[in-house]
Amino acid sequence: MALRGLHVNERNFLNRIDIRLILLILCLNVIGLFNLYSATHGPHSRDVESLFLQQIIWLLGGWTIFFIMTFLDYIWVNKIIWVIYLLNVGALVYTDLKGKVVLGGQRWIDLHFFRYQPSETMKLCLILILARILLNRNSTGRGMGLRELFFPLILIIVPFALTVKQPDLGTAMMLMFIGGTMLFFVKIRKSILAFIVVTGLVAMPIAWKYGFKDYQRNRVLTFLSPDQDPQGTGYNSIQSRIAVGSGKFFGKGFRMGTQSQLEFLPERHTDFIYSVLSEEWGFVGSIIVLFTFAFLFKICFEIGLQARDKYGALITIGVTAYIFWHMFVNVGMVIGLLPIVGVPLPLLSYGGSGMITTMAGMGLVSSIAYRRYLF
Amino acid sequence: MSEYISNPDEAREFQSRYKNLSIFIVVTLVIFVLRLAWLQVIQGSELRQFSEKNRIKQNKIAAPRGLILDRDGKALIENLPGFEVVISPQYIEDMKQLAEVVGPVLGLEPAKVIEKIQKNKRVNGPFALIRLKDNLSREEVFRLKRVRLDTPGLEIRESIVRHYPLGEDGAQLFGYVGEISKNEIAKLNEKYRSEIIFEQGDIVGKSGLEEYLERKIRGTDGVSYIQVDAHGRETVTEIPNIYGEKIKDLDSVHGNSAFLTIDRDIQEAAYKSFTNLNRIGALVAMKSNGEILAWLNAPSFDPNYFATDIPVRIWNKLTSDPFKPLRNKVIQDHFSPGSTFKPLVAVAALQDKVITDKTVLNAPGRFFFGGRWYHNHNKNGEGLITVYDALERSSNVFFYQLGIKLGIDKMYNYISLLGLGSRTQIEMTREAPGRLPSSEWKKSIRGEEWQPGENLSTAIGQGYVAATPLQMALAYNTIATEGKVVKPFLVKKVVDHDGKVLFERFPEVLRDVTLPQPNGYKIDVDTFRIVKEALRRVTNGTRGTAKNLKIPGVQMAGKTGTAQVMSFTADQIYAKCESRPIHMRHHGWFVAWAPWDKPEITVAVLAQHSCHGNPGAAPIARDVIEAYFKKYHPDIIAEALKKGDKHAVQIMHVPAEGD
Structure with a gap:
């Protein structure tokens, strides 16, 4: 390769940009749109039909942000991240006080042209602020002790608590998982890891008794034995499993899924979008989507390894964790391996705030790839 | 920015951690794939049956x-x-x-x-x-x-x-x-x-x-x-x-359920009269307080066909019919009002003191203005006449002169008070606003100055003026009630299935034009009374254009009108109407109310391509008014017949000389 060894700035545009990353995201976009069209165009779903077009608009917005992020050096984020983080925490506080209540959750701020969900953008803010703080922590040796962990933990716990209060346990959990992954990546002392595991085990029953709301307890109980109350709390879980299973090997075909089209599946266009896919495209379609995600993670890791600096590597880990944990919880829930938690599947579920956040995150990764070392 | 690459220990640490994370991801995905295989491949048939057998x-x-x-x-x-x-x-x-x-x-x-x-x-x-x-x-x-x-x-x-x-x-x-x-x-x-x-x-x-x-x-x-x-x-x-x-x-x-203001008996009488004469056009009848009594358009269609699948043949026939049976012409189309516009011009002229009811003008058979001749339909002219005679006989030349004296903007200011040029806001969609020109309007729409000659054509209801049948009924109703502009309406009340009234509308006077209006103009009661008397003579005077139309015991007041469909030269206008192909014949108008002094009902009839206001449109209006009095005041008619009011009973269909 003639370009090998050249200075970063001397490589041309097409060689610098990571085209594989873009192709994989596009691939998920196309699958996502086909699937969303089916999910929103059943015989009785006039009310959600327009969401398909809205999603296309979000997607176009998402790609715009993606490319803006790609061409800006990600270092600039470092300079303003404190302001953004604090603004986002402010938005969360505002949401808790005055936000729009939809389906029992107070998660949105009504901006008239769309409903903004601050907890969604918080995920990205958290990644960026942790990357900045963890930059100065030493990754070698024994790892971070309590003193070094104190500040990062505060940064995680504040938005976590505000999101739990909405209540939106799913999103709060995502914040915890993403933050935890980044801390783990930088290295935590073994004694502290052990301490966390023990505390977790002790805190679980206490939280169960006092911290959880009834419906949250029910979800877990339902997960453990779904057939106890198939009419009520187990309904979603059972319907989703029937939908996935009835897709068999090749699926029922585009717009032919009875479970989704005839509205047995709840939240078809958001949390249970993967059920729609599994029902209509079967084992083959389900696996293809999982593999596409796997490729995406692989490429993200490659980019992280070649990143110009530690900051870039940390951001890449954060964004990858963001997508992975969403996929993990969402797909796990849909196929009956995890309790029902309202977490969307990135790039496939309908949702403006989520789409913009995901694309902004991928844009950062793309920016890191754009400025990586090539040897 | 610390360059971690420069720290080989850290780089090595990270590499091993990437490996750990990768392993975690791979294990997760393997579990997911196995689970999917379990559900979709092994349990697939069973769950498929489940999804098929149990459908709500x-x-x-x-x-x-x-x-x-x-x-x-x-x-x-x-x-x-x-x-x-x-x-x-x-x-x-x-x-x-x-x-x-x-x-x-x-x-x-x-x-x-x-x-x-x-x-x-x-x-x-x-x-x-x-x-x-x-x-x-x-x-x-x-x-x-x-x-x-x-x-x-x-x-x-x-x-x-x-x-x-x-x-x-x-x-x-x-x-x-x-x-x-x-x-x-x-x-x-x-x-x-x-x-x-x-x-x-x-x-x-x-x-x-x-x-x-x-x-x-x-x-x-x-x-x-x-x-x-x-x-x-x-x-x-x-x-x-x-x-x-x-x-x-x-x-x-x-x-x-909705109760309308429509009276089925009058509606049916109107339809019968319209079809007996085989007319094309529109009709609206309203009580003087704004309640619509009858409303029809011809030709028409049978909506019972539409309740099921419309046969394509019938649909095509309806949509290609040149006389537009699907259109609601009462409000959706506007037409030149022709001579039915003259009473409105008379109102403007009398109110503006351009003339009084005693002013005598010479109305010959034609009138020279601005380098060309303007014609009267009666070639011999009417001689020296007052506004009463001018309306009774529908003299064009008399009104040409009023048009010149008033000018377009005064006509606009007075006549707009009567509701022309703006929507009536009746409870129907797609209402046309009609058109009442002014010099400003012409300048903004066409970018041209108003021509003095256009005052003449406007004064006899030709040129740019256009009104829907409902607007004409409303304007005449305002003359009849001496200045009360009412709100026309169709839905009297809405009741739910248990009979509870959910909505009810009562007659409403929108404005009283005898009081100064926002544009600074008003019309006095005396002005209206002069025009009312003149219009009474149209059906009752010796030379009235609708003098043949009588109802026993009830005196109507009204005005005939003829609207040109296309321009012809002067001598063509009336001579050959009936001999032209139907779509080139003039529209006939008749707008009337009764009783002339204490109005109860106002009717506007547009008989398209019928050549004359009378007998094209006027007999239909008479029939509708008669049906109203037969239903609501049978005593008046019975008494008049008993008295042997021969004159009143006599109903002749004589072709009118002019218009």
């Missing part, structure tokens, strides 16, 4: 639309029970067999049935119901019921057929219903956002009051849930049901 079918129970009744409670639109045949496409096993069984029963080609099903699947998705035919005959129902069980997907349902007892009469007013189209779903859902959700298969009002009153008379659809097997047949399965038991059926709520 949502059956929509369409709510009956509310009735539309006249002011006495007589039905104008009602519901009849019927049957329809629908197909649930997902249960079809053998489309060809279905088409071959169902087609002959319904009188459809099997290929047509298949085409219809496939088109519906394409447009509305694979699970949307298809209404093959509604309003089935008894025989069709019987024959379909026999094949139903062997034909999965086929279903016979009870339905409601909208029935219009008056048929063609007033069809454009009442409108019709039909199955919602794909475009309408989006449009109506936007319009009635968060009030009604429209779905494919819904029956909605497509025009007229059916459309306008949609929200009020629609009702709320119910839902029934039944458990069906893979063929769409109702079943009970032995597997404990996980959906059914707790879902409750939802009954439909009957739509509210």
